[in-house]
Amino acid sequence: MxxxxxxxxxxxxxxxxxxxxxxxxxxxxxxxxxxxxxxxxxxxxxxxxxxxxxxxxxxxxxxxxxxxxxxxxxxxxxxxxxxxxxxxxxxxxxxxxxxxxxxxxxxxxxxxxxxxxxxxxxxxxxxxxxxxxxxxxQNATSRLLTEGAFLHPSPAVTFYAREITEDGVLRDVFLSDRRTPEEGVIYTAAESYLIRNQDITTLIMVDGLAQRLSTRTNRLATANFHDFSFDISALTRNVSAQxxxxxxxxxxxxxxxxxxxxxxxxxxxxxxxxxxxxxxxxxxxxxxxxxxxxxxxxxxxxxxxxxxxxxxxxxxxxxxxxxxxxxxxxxxxxxxxxxxxxxxxxxxxxxxxxxxxxxxxxxxxxxxxxxxxxxxxx
Structure with missing residues (x-):
């Protein structure tokens, strides 16, 4: 050159x-x-x-x-x-x-x-x-632990926690699950805890109320519970990334x-x-x-x-x-x-x-x- x-x-x-x-x-x-x-x-x-x-x-x-x-x-x-x-x-x-x-x-x-x-x-x-x-x-803690804000982990789910303590306790929790077209479920609880076991993430709710509305019969069913576990792994799993x-x-x-x-x-x-x-x-x-x-x-x-x-x-x-x-x-x-x-x-x-x-x-x-x-x- x-x-x-x-x-x-x-x-x-x-x-x-x-x-x-x-x-x-x-x-x-x-x-x-x-x-x-x-x-x-x-x-x-x-x-x-x-x-x-x-x-x-x-x-x-x-x-x-x-x-x-x-x-x-x-x-x-x-x-x-x-x-x-x-x-x-x-x-x-x-x-x-x-x-x-x-x-x-x-x-x-x-x-x-x-x-x-x-x-x-x-x-x-x-x-x-x-x-x-x-x-x-898949890290539900980073997606759900935001106090005082309505969050949407998935298009059909809404989550809200009024307060998060230093110990990780979620107070006054609201969870709306509309993933099933035939019915919608609303969970409210005084306290909640997030538990992670390998690929499974569970939300433990204490002293709460579950309200289930059927869109076919237009009937509302309610149930009080002392403690209730809700698997949220499907909400935080990115299927396309697998x-x-x-x-x-x-x-x-x-x-x-x-x-x-x-x-x-x-x-x-x-x-x-x-x-x-x-x-x-x-x-x-x-x-x-x-x-x-x-x-x-x-x-x-x-x-x-x-x-x-x-x-x-x-x-x-x-x-x-x-x-x-x-x-x-x-x-x-x-x-x-x-x-x-x-x-x-x-x-x-x-x-x-x-x-x-x-x-x-x-x-x-x-x-x-x-x-x-x-x-x-x-």
Whole structure:
């Protein structure tokens, strides 16, 4: 690699790191506010918030990489064009395909970064995140021990405790269970205790009243009790987290027959097909994003009025290709045999970049001057 290539590549990597840092920080702040409010309201500590934030970073970085590659390519190309560096290189006989070599190498570097994230780091982070969410969802104490507030452990259950003592005693408890459509049950108790035995969580209510309303007969039955145990394990168990999801599996695990994996995890074969091939198509899209940013500005050339039009066109092309990539995911999930369509946006972007470089490389034919009409002799 020549000095010019190393110079352009260093500029691309420098700006890529800057844009990645800025975009990750912006997206992280937006997600952190929502995550902080949800975890803290559920009684979790700040350490749990930091753990969930760290586990969500690989997914965030994977989303940002193509945008950062595109932004770095556009910025460096525009700066080199304004400072006449591209003009000097083209004047020495350097063609567009030769100019695009450091940009392509830059895209390949980003491709390997995204591949490591998609094939290993992201599945591991999602798997750990699912396990931690299952643990938190099964921790009834963190979800129910919030005094003076009506809580909803599940859509059909409402829980309220007026006071929680230092010993963990819940006073003046209200529990509404509407999970059965034919009847609704309301429990009230003076005191309650939470008891955890492995995967079973039980709420022990003392000195209370149970009211059962049947919606079919419209009759209300009441019963006083001295002590009553209520199994709330079903309210705090995350059933979906028990099954191994396609997005949580490493890429070598996805080499197994998709029909077998679908039978084991209650998912469709198309889910595994889309997940497997998307992990290859998304990193390839990073190369396309960098090349589109470079070739679009190269076609526009130098202008005293700026390159806003070329930047807008490049951004529009990127959005169209990325939108097509997102649209093709659902058909593949429905029919696993359609997995080659996931590579169509990458192929279209590559052909579009090659076509623009070919357009710049072809020689410009000068226009012929119109010859003046000769007078004919009388």
């Amino acid at each position: 020549s000095k010019i290539d190393r110079y352009v590549l260093s500029q691309l990597l420098l700006l890529f790191g800057f844009f990645s840092l800025v975009l990750v920080a912006v997206f992280w702040i937006n997600q952190a506010v929502i995550l902080f409010d949800r975890l803290i309201s559920d009684g979790q500590s700040a350490l749990v918030f930091l753990e969930f934030t760290a586990l969500g970073l690989p997914k965030l970085i994977t989303t940002v990489l193509p945008i950062s590659a595109f932004a770095a390519s556009v910025y460096v190309t525009n700066r080199m064009n304004n400072e006449s560096e591209l003009t000097v290189m083209q004047a020495t006989g350097t063609g567009p395909f030769r100019l695009a070599r450091p940009v392509f190498v830059f895209g390949v570097i980003v491709f390997f970064m995204a591949s490591v994230l998609n094939h290993f780091l992201l599945p591991l982070a999602l798997q750990q995140l699912s396990e931690r969410e299952a643990e938190i969802s 099954n191994l999801q396609a997005r949580n599996m490493l890429t070598p695990q996805l080499f197994t027959a998709w029909d077998v994996l679908a039978a084991q995890t209650n998912q469709r074969p198309g889910d595994f097909a889309e997940e497997f091939h998307a992990r290859f198509a998304e990193p390839l899209f990073c190369i396309v994003a960098a090349m589109i940013g470079f070739t679009t500005l190269l076609v526009g050339g130098y202008s005293r009025f700026g390159v806003w039009r070329e930047v807008a066109i490049a951004f529009g092309l990127l959005l169209l290709i990325d939108g097509a990539r997102s649209t093709l995911q659902k058909p593949v999930r429905d029919d696993a045999s359609l997995w080659p369509t996931l590579y169509l946006p990458v192929l279209v972007g590559a052909l579009l970049s090659i076509a623009m470089m070919w357009y710049v490389a072809r020689p410009k034919r000068p226009r012929r001057k119109r010859q003046p009409a000769q007078e004919q002799p009388a």
